[in-house]
Amino acid sequence: DTNISRFKREFMQVNVIGVGEFGVVFQCVNRLDGCIYAIKKSKKPVAGSSFEKRALNEVWAHAVLGKHDNVVRYYSAWAEDDHMLIQNEFCDGGSLHARIQDHCLGEAELKIVLMHVIEGLRYIHSNDLVHMDLKPENIFSTMNPNAHKLVEVQPQQTKDDDGMDSVYEELRHSENLVTYKIGDLGHVTSVKEPYVEEGDCRYLPKEILHEDYSNLFKADIFSLGITLFEAAGGGPLPKNGPEWHNLRDGKVPILPSLSRDFNELIAQMMHPYPDKRPTSQSIFSHPILSAVDSK
Numbered sequence: 001d002t003n004i005s006r007f008k009r010e011f012m013q014v015n016v017i018g019v020g021e022f023g024v025v026f027q028c029v030n031r032l033d034g035c036i037y038a039i040k041k042s043k044k045p046v047a048g049s050s051f052e053k054r055a056l057n058e059v060w061a062h063a064v065l066g067k068h069d070n071v072v073r074y075y076s077a078w079a080e081d082d083h084m085l086i087q088n089e090f091c092d093g094g095s096l097h098a099r100i101q102d103h104c105l106g107e108a109e110l111k112i113v114l115m116h117v118i119e120g121l122r123y124i125h126s127n128d129l130v131h132m133d134l135k136p137e138n139i140f141s142t143m144n145p146n147a148h149k150l151v152e153v154q155p156q157q158t159k160d161d162d163g164m165d166s167v168y169e170e171l172r173h174s175e176n177l178v179t180y181k182i183g184d185l186g187h188v189t190s191v192k193e194p195y196v197e198e199g200d201c202r203y204l205p206k207e208i209l210h211e212d213y214s215n216l217f218k219a220d221i222f223s224l225g226i227t228l229f230e231a232a233g234g235g236p237l238p239k240n241g242p243e244w245h246n247l248r249d250g251k252v253p254i255l256p257s258l259s260r261d262f263n264e265l266i267a268q269m270m271h272p273y274p275d276k277r278p279t280s281q282s283i284f285s286h287p288i289l290s291a292v293d294s295k
């Protein structure tokens, strides 16, 4: 009986995990495969409106961005009784926003956030797409079930050319306790023909507010930088006014809880000039991440 909604037919609602002007997000169990999913149900956008474009953008982005460990996975989307629904991977660890509510993150945890999110961002950027709404609410976490397993390959003793013993890096395949994933692709757009629907002004660089879309990759880098700044205790972030401008004119307060190197990296990511900000690739190979302990 196709009159019964597909949502009710195929899923059992377990929980409401989010409510906003965008709609409602449910934690659901699929009756057929028994797996848990996050399903966002929102009012069907008016045909031809910017909301429809944004809703389609989200689904197109997910379709292009397939499967990546650090991007929330998409399964299906459909329309029914004047609503549209999108079925995504359920991340059971909550959002980064929820995680930093009662305490800010230490350097070790921030390095894992940076390592995972920059890996997901590198993947999005490698498809000539930009996220355009990176912020703690849109970074989700998943607790890994077999986090305790640690496969350790004994360091190889080898003689390199000057005869000195050199020990290869220990190849540790330890599972991280938590995996961070980029979610909410509602603002994703192509760098080729950008259609920028502005995200949250607390996380946007100045050039985007001035509608300068000449370097959108670097706008994502700014948003990630100010997200780390907030997660490390630099918040709450201003929405406007002198404080908003100071953070975008290079006046970024030092975060006492972080090393000098990490403070410098965040300041670089938040640099007033987009070209001075590092690329997702250069951050990925930044020394600060090479020493990160993956346990």
Ligand SMILES: Cn1cc(CCO)c2c3c(c(-c4ccccc4Cl)cc21)C(=O)NC3=O
Pocket (backbone or CB within 6 Å): 017, 018, 019, 025, 038, 039, 040, 072, 086, 087, 088, 089, 090, 091, 092, 093, 094, 095, 140, 141, 183, 184, 185
């Ligand atoms: C508010 N909220 C809370 C959660 C659980 C976090 O542990 C959540 C999720 C998603 C989304 C979501 C965001 C944007 C579009 C579609 C969805 Cl399902 C929203 C979520 C999503 O795609 N996957 C989620 O786990």
